[in-house]
Amino acid sequence: MTKSKTKELALTANQLKEQGQRLTDAMTRVAMVKHFSNTLMLAMNSEADRAILLSCLNNFLSQTYDQMDSLYKELDNIAYSLLECDNPEELKAYKERG
Template structure:
């Protein structure tokens, strides 16, 4: 007989993870749109491209740090969904 595993995440927590993943997808889509704009600027105006590329790189680095933290939090919770002690910090 197979032993059942209890999941310690609530439906609300799972929905929050879904919202977080949608937010990440939207940020990535914005990044892709910005890259498209940079490619256009690169072929039309080198000075404007240089200015926009510098802004893009600094902003994107910060966004990627935030996305990495969000993905780390979600993946940790999903991987530890059957470990009540590890999930204690998520309940607050």
């Protein structure tokens, strides 16, 4: 029989719930990008005015790039918090780094 070591979590239940909410928000942003992508694909396949379509596509890609950069940072922060949930010193140092 093996003994399992249990570590005390450095995150409270409320902090874990907050991480879950942050993940939900990130998933909503991903769903938004998928929706806009599908809309542009439909417009492209319906022979819309090319100038208007290219303008919309340019705006979409610019906003998507910014959103994905922000989303990447958010997901990285969440992952770090969850991976280090049992290490209060490391969490504190990470938060202080900004």
